[in-house]
Structure formats: C-alpha cells, structure tokens
Amino acid sequence: MKKLSVKLGILFFLIIFGLITFMFFFLHEGIVESRVEEELFSLQSRGNSHRAILEKHFNKDIIDHVVLMESESNTDVVITDKNRKVLASSAPSSTFNNYLKSPVSNLPRDGEIVEDKWDKEPFISTVSPIEKNGKLVGLVYMFQDTASVHSLINRLNEHFVLSGWISVILTFIIIIFLSKGITKPLIKMKEATSQISKGHFDVILPKTSDDELGDLAKSIELLASNLNYLTEERNEFLASISHELRTPLTYIKGYADILHKRELPIEAQKKYLEIIVDETNRLSDLIKELFELAKYDKNSFEIQKEPIDLNQFFKKIEQKLSPAFIEKNMNLSAYCPPNLVIKADSHRLEQILFNLLDNSMKYSQNGAQVFLKAWKSKDLIHIIVRDNGKGIPDKDLPHIFNRFYRVDKSRTRTLGGTGLGLAIVKELVQAHGAEILVKSKENIGTEFELIFRGD
Incomplete structure (x- = not known):
C-alpha cells in the first residue's frame, strides 16, 4: 500500500466501480419496471379486447369462446356478472378468489389494475367493465402468472451480472495501465530527486506532455x-x-x-x-x-527608500572623495541636473557609488579623469561612473561581479582589493530593484551604469 500506483489504482477502481454499480442498479430497476408495465398494459389490452366482444354479445356461447381462447394461452380470464359472481373461468376460479373479493366501484372505461406486485404475489391482474346501454353488466378479470415475469427478470439479472463482471475486469485492466501511465513519470522524478540528494546533478528527465x-x-x-x-x-x-x-x-x-x-x-x-x-x-x-x-x-538587511535630491547628494560625495583623488593627481567631476529626485536608501546608494568610484581611482593612472553623472529619461533615472583607466578585457567582463574574481590578481592584491566590492555593489543594486550595466575597453576606460525606476 506504500506505492502511489497501487493507491491510485484502488482509488480509481472504487470510484469507477461505485459509478458502474449505481448506473447498473438504476438501469436494472428502470428496465424491470418498464417490462412489468408492458406486461400489465398487454394484459389490460387483452382484457379490453375481450370486453369489446362481450359487450356486443353477452351470452353463454361467447363467454365460453373467450374462456376457451385464454385456456390455450399463458394468461387466464375470469368473467363475472356485475355482482362478481363467476360465470366462466379458464382455470379453477378458487385460485383467483382473493382477487375477485376486492370491491369495484367507479371503474373507468379502460379498466384498472387489480394487482401489480409481481415480486410478492403469484399473479398480476387487471379488470375491465362490460357495459350495456351505459350500465354495468359484468366484469372481465385477466390474470398472468408472475412466474413468467420472474423468469424474465432472472434472465435480465444474468445479463446484468455478466455485463457487470466484464465491466469490472475491463475497468481493472484500464486502471492498471492508467495508474502506471500516471505514476511512471512520477517514479522517474522520484529517482531523479534521489540522485540529486546524493549530489548527482546531471539529471535529465524524459519529455512528458505539456501539463x-x-x-x-x-x-x-x-x-x-x-x-x-x-x-x-x-x-x-x-x-x-x-x-x-x-x-x-x-x-x-x-x-x-x-x-x-x-x-x-x-x-x-x-x-x-x-x-x-x-x-x-x-x-x-x-x-x-x-x-x-x-x-x-540571507536578506537580513532592509532597504529604507526615501526621496534623495541627487544634485545635493553628488556634491556631498564629491566633497568626501575629492581629497583622495587630488592626492593621487586625479580629477573627479560630478554632474546632476537640479531637482532630480530618486527614491533610494541614501546609505546604501552612497556605499554603491563609493565602491565604484574607489575602483576607478585604484585602476586609473595619475592624471586620470573620473566622471559621476546622472540624468532622467522617461521614467528611468540613469547614474554612470566613467573613467579613462586601464579598462577590463572582454573575456573578464561577464565575471567581474563574481565573488573574489580579479582581473589582475597581482595588481589587485598590491592595491588591497578583496574581490568582493563589485559583488556587494550588485547585491545592493538588485535590492533596490535596479539594474547595473558595464562597458569597458582595455586602455580606454570603464563605465558602470545604474538604472533606477523613477517611482
């Protein structure tokens, strides 16, 4: 019972078996009821037919003729006068005494059913009135042995049982294939996850349907x-x-x-x-x-966004870093149009720009020019840090944001870099929901571009 295919198979089988059983029961009851109604209708029609003949000639010869006709069939007839006194019968009338005792009043022209309990009584029965000039002169009782109805129902039951077994067997076979078809890809996935848990990540699963x-x-x-x-x-x-x-x-x-x-x-x-x-x-x-x-x-830090006037923000950065640039005989130029406001964490934004400007200062020669610039285009705010320093080789550009990655290991160690600065910058930029791009050419310079949404 631990296998999913077995559980699914049992579940499907119980559901389908329940539906089939209900449908077979409903269909069986409908067919039985329909067949009994047909038998009663046929019996009623036969009685009405005899009634029509007797209404034309209600005498002993015609009565005996009707009785004789029924004695050769699988039904029986009892003809009585209006007081239910037996005039003639195709079988011993004592057999039908219990049915003849039932009072008859306001009998409709087409007659009525006297007994329809085929499963409890030995006969089903109908009665039809014989009238002359609008007055009741006699009654025609028709009887049919319910043994024939039972025989019919038994044959019907045999067919239903056979159909039921065939349906159950076919359902069982279909469910086996269906449950295996559903669980096979799941088993493959289970095996794949087991391989992953053991450290084998080269997992390829077979293509399944688009579901x-x-x-x-x-x-x-x-x-x-x-x-x-x-x-x-x-x-x-x-x-x-x-x-x-x-x-x-x-x-x-x-x-x-x-x-x-x-x-x-x-x-x-x-x-x-x-x-x-x-x-x-x-x-x-x-x-x-x-x-x-x-x-x-671990996302254990928060970005506290607030409106920042970039023009004033750039001036503060320029004041803080200019002494370091002057000491290395470099020039830092910051430009931002007035009234340009960005929503960002001021401390984290300062950390981003300090890292980028520090990199430009470290990897540029004496007399280098470093630019910090911002502008707004549509709903986006662009900030660039550009230098005319050593530049980054094309092969290294895709990896510069990786932790501990260095373009020039020996020079970076001499300059005191850890190889984590740009990794930190990328994390902080992404935490703002912003984007960072880089362009660089060897011996020409490097440009980092930050793109923030203007909301």
Whole structure:
C-alpha cells in the first residue's frame, strides 16, 4: 500500500466501480419496471379486447369462446356478472378468489389494475367493465402468472451480472495501465530527486506532455541545474576564501615569528610591523565584507527608500572623495541636473557609488579623469561612473561581479582589493530593484551604469 500506483489504482477502481454499480442498479430497476408495465398494459389490452366482444354479445356461447381462447394461452380470464359472481373461468376460479373479493366501484372505461406486485404475489391482474346501454353488466378479470415475469427478470439479472463482471475486469485492466501511465513519470522524478540528494546533478528527465507533470519535470531539471551551479559556486567560494584568509595570516605569522625570534634593527622592526598592520587591516576588511555579503544572501538587511535630491547628494560625495583623488593627481567631476529626485536608501546608494568610484581611482593612472553623472529619461533615472583607466578585457567582463574574481590578481592584491566590492555593489543594486550595466575597453576606460525606476 506504500506505492502511489497501487493507491491510485484502488482509488480509481472504487470510484469507477461505485459509478458502474449505481448506473447498473438504476438501469436494472428502470428496465424491470418498464417490462412489468408492458406486461400489465398487454394484459389490460387483452382484457379490453375481450370486453369489446362481450359487450356486443353477452351470452353463454361467447363467454365460453373467450374462456376457451385464454385456456390455450399463458394468461387466464375470469368473467363475472356485475355482482362478481363467476360465470366462466379458464382455470379453477378458487385460485383467483382473493382477487375477485376486492370491491369495484367507479371503474373507468379502460379498466384498472387489480394487482401489480409481481415480486410478492403469484399473479398480476387487471379488470375491465362490460357495459350495456351505459350500465354495468359484468366484469372481465385477466390474470398472468408472475412466474413468467420472474423468469424474465432472472434472465435480465444474468445479463446484468455478466455485463457487470466484464465491466469490472475491463475497468481493472484500464486502471492498471492508467495508474502506471500516471505514476511512471512520477517514479522517474522520484529517482531523479534521489540522485540529486546524493549530489548527482546531471539529471535529465524524459519529455512528458505539456501539463502539470511536464512542468514538474522541468522544475526538477531546473532545480538540479541551480543546485549544481550553487554547489560549484560554494566550492569555488570556499576555495577562494581559504586562499584569501591564508595569505594575510601567512604574512602576519611569518613576520611575527621573525620579530619574536630575531633581534632586528629598529627600522627593520618598523618595516615588518607595517606589513603586519597592513595585512591585519586587509584581513579585517575581508571579514567585514564577507559579513556584508552574508547579510545580503540571507536578506537580513532592509532597504529604507526615501526621496534623495541627487544634485545635493553628488556634491556631498564629491566633497568626501575629492581629497583622495587630488592626492593621487586625479580629477573627479560630478554632474546632476537640479531637482532630480530618486527614491533610494541614501546609505546604501552612497556605499554603491563609493565602491565604484574607489575602483576607478585604484585602476586609473595619475592624471586620470573620473566622471559621476546622472540624468532622467522617461521614467528611468540613469547614474554612470566613467573613467579613462586601464579598462577590463572582454573575456573578464561577464565575471567581474563574481565573488573574489580579479582581473589582475597581482595588481589587485598590491592595491588591497578583496574581490568582493563589485559583488556587494550588485547585491545592493538588485535590492533596490535596479539594474547595473558595464562597458569597458582595455586602455580606454570603464563605465558602470545604474538604472533606477523613477517611482
């Protein structure tokens, strides 16, 4: 009973068997009732036919002739006077005494049914009035043995039982194929999910029809693909983070051992201590950014959108970063039209722009120009950060938002980058419901474009 195909088969069988049983019962009752009504109508018509003859000639010869006719058939007739005294009978009249005792009053011209309980009584019976000049002169009672009706019903029951068994067998066979047809793709999906749980993500399910089962199969394949991607990303992330943590720790441990075990001049000690401090700061920045990314992955931070005047916002950014650009002999130019308002989290937007501008400053040479610009087009607000620095090779552009990805590993380490800045930027941009695009040419420069909705 644990198999779905068995459960579905039993359920389908019970439902269909119940419907077939109900339909057979309803049909059987209808046919039986119809056949009994036909027998009663035929008996009534036969009595009316005899009545018509007797009304023309109500005498002993005609009465005996009618009785003789019925004695050779499967029905019986009893002819009485108006007081129900038996004048003639095709069978011993004592057999029918119980039916003749029933009082008859206001008898319709076409007669009426005296007994119709074929399943309880030995006879079914009708009566027809014989009239002369509008007055009742006699009665014609017609009788039919219910044994013939029972025989008819028994034959009918045999046909129904045979049909029922054939229907049940065919239903059982159809249900077996139907339940297997439904559960087969489900079994395949179960096997696929079992493989996924064991870490085998190269799952390919057979194509099914374009219905809910087909959608489920596609969803499982997509899930396997996503899990494979996430597993690869996790492994790559763990490898990268172990490398990133190991390098500064190696420096710190190595130079700390040198300072501890050797007696060095003051200048050498200062030099080694500076290296230790730099690597400690690098490690601290890396851990801080990892915590930031962890918060974004868990959606444990909130974006508090508020109206921001971008013109004033850009001026504040320019004031904060201009000293750093001047120190490196670079020029930062910010432009935004007046009264341009954007709905965003001011702290997070500042973090985004600081990261992008810091990258432009790090990867541009002395005398470089860095531009921060905003404008509105239709319902969209565009913000760009453009520089004329080193640029990014085409092969690296699709990967620059990946965690720990570096275009130039050696130079990035020299400049203190962790490879997480652009990953953080992308997470923050997407949290705003915005989009980030990048264009770059080697030795020409790089442009990052942020596109926000103007609501």
